[in-house]
Amino acid sequence: MMDAFRRLGLPRRFTIDRGQLEKAYLTHSRAVHPDYHLTGASAELHASLELSAEINEAYNTLRDPFRRAEHLLRLEGGPTASEQKQLPAAFLAEMLEAREEIEQVRGHPEKLEGLEARFRQRYESLMNDIATIFEQLENPDSPRRANQLAQIRSLLNAAQYIRGLIRDLHAE
């Protein structure tokens, strides 16, 4: 499996600087983009296509916090949140409440914006919690580590659920 962090020459950690990511992406793209290798050997063009595709893939993975977290979990040896779909215990009540709120704004487009903003805020706060746990992640031999990873997975699933709600708001 490709290590997206290594592909773009960035340190392997969840919290990344967006500006640094953009710069790394553009620098790598400039080095390998097929437009600059059209006049070279066939193998060179081919390699530049493959590497550019990898760089694009790495960039897309790291740009999105959810995919970045999943990628880190995979690099840790898994499982990922998509592979183990448990949710935080308290989240069930929140889900029901959110569904109710969506029902209430149905037919009231003026209230939609406010609800969406709240969902986005919630998503951000879940991502912040995830970032904190990633920062505090213990060494691989620590007994607490498995628990921390499980926590990250359940928070990620909650965030993914919220993201689904935001999408549903627009689908109406």
Added chain:
Amino acid sequence: MNSLQVVGIDLGTTYSLAAYVENGRAMVVRDTHGVALIPSCISFHEDGTVLVGSAAKARALLDPEHTIFSIKRLMGRNLADLKKELELIPHQIVERETADGRKVLHVNIAGREYTPEELSAMILKEVRRRAGNPSKAVITVPAYFDDSQRQATRDAGRIAGLDVLRIVNEPTAAALAYGLDRRGQGIIAVYDLGGGTFDCSILSLSEGVFKVLATHGDTYLGGDDFDRLLMKAVAADMGVDLSHKDPELLQHLRDAAERTKIALSLAENAELKVEIPTRALHYTRTFSRSEFEQMIQPLIERSLERCQSALRDAQLTPSQVDEVVLVGGSTRIPYVRRRVGEFFGKTPHTELNPDEVVALGAAIQADILTSGRRDMLLLDVVPLSLGIETLGGVVDKIIHRNSTVPARGVTRYTTAVDNQTAILLNIYQGERELTKDCRFLGTLKLAGIPPMPAQFPQVDVTFLVNHDGILTVTAKEQRSGAEAQVTIQPAHGLTREEIEKLVEQSIEYAQQDFTARRLIELRNKAEADIRHTHKGLAEAGDQLTPQQRDAIVTAEEELRAAIRSDDLSALQQAIDRFAQVTNPLATIIMNEVIKKRLSGIAERELKPENI
């Protein structure tokens, strides 16, 4: 200008033109009268002569049955796609199914059938001739063109005797043309309303890199549609039914409608006049600008909805757009300018001629590809998702729309029965869930899977969309490591052999002896590949495994033998094979390039000139 090697070509629905870069400046190719636009129009004459451009357009009224235009609308299409178009096309369009199941469109004109690729090639040849017969070109397409439409355009270039370096999206080219004197950064929206197609692209510009964030469009929306609205209004007024093919009347109506439309961009009122003396037909009606604006309003709304979708995909709002660029002749319409300005909340750029800006951008891209300059880079996207049909007619998306190209996607397949050695998969392009709502591109056959029990093989199918937005597919069986043979049976278009044949048939090349020329080209390429590889081996050969080195030695011997022979296809195969075995070496070297470029510049600013 007499020794142009490479040009940028805007192959438009109504007009085509070429541009080139000289001393760092992009210039449009003009004739002795200063005219740059070549009407994308062809006329066929009884004595066998074929005229292209304004001479052909002049014939349209006199001899509509033997004059053809708007060929771009037919490119990469089949009959089913064109249902709503057909009524207004005065020619007979037929679909022929080939022995291998491809559906190929033909236009019946002057007693002969032509594919849209051949007709577009005639236009490209004329554009090429006026530019002094350059051998290489960058050709633009609407951003929203799908894989078959891009392929068809590439093939047309090939038939016209051009080495098509790159297919570039029109709005991206336009941004490139405008970006020349702007070194800043920001978000650019390109609103491109041409004769037949509409595109809206959102780009970010930063340190010379143009990155397309999202693109949306409609391949059936353009100035032609405005003409049609006028034509329909007039036809209703005259009490005639347009679906009865009447080429003479259609052509006169079209001509009058176009004139009226153009006049209404300058005046508040314009007269629409149809005169056919032989039929004693004299018709006049005055249209006001506001009347015309009311007619086109729904179409403009539709275009702005696409802009909204593009912005949503880019996760931006209209106010976050810094610059708005207008492209295409239809953006001369005051109503269009006003509505676009209102939508984005800023005055659009109109400094460059909207008819020429795409060709200028294409010329700049051609210059980047051939001159070694690295001050600018285009990062474009796939306009429509690509996927494979799964159970129940659902499309499993492998590469999502708006992914930056080159883009890659991998999916795994297995076999259904014991010892199955081949798998057939249908490829689709589009956003909808079901295959019936997406465009069928072709059938993918994976063969050479080692015999194993059912469900045991793991065939990884890799989709790669290259820098032209064109799909290639490779596959590997993971348990055995065997490369599966991949053949794509396209649903439309021409095969490589058919294209080569058309190139050979073209008179110009028969004289030059096409095969000999191709042999020379390929031999040069093969020798360059060997040279590059030797250089690479000296640099990084020690990083290869002994097997990899042996494979290169063997392939090189085969390639050298093929260079000595006169067998074109054997030489092509040997080049492909050599490229395949030298790929690991090229990858290692490319990675070294990245390392070198990155080391030492970390502490300095990452400026384009340092990279």
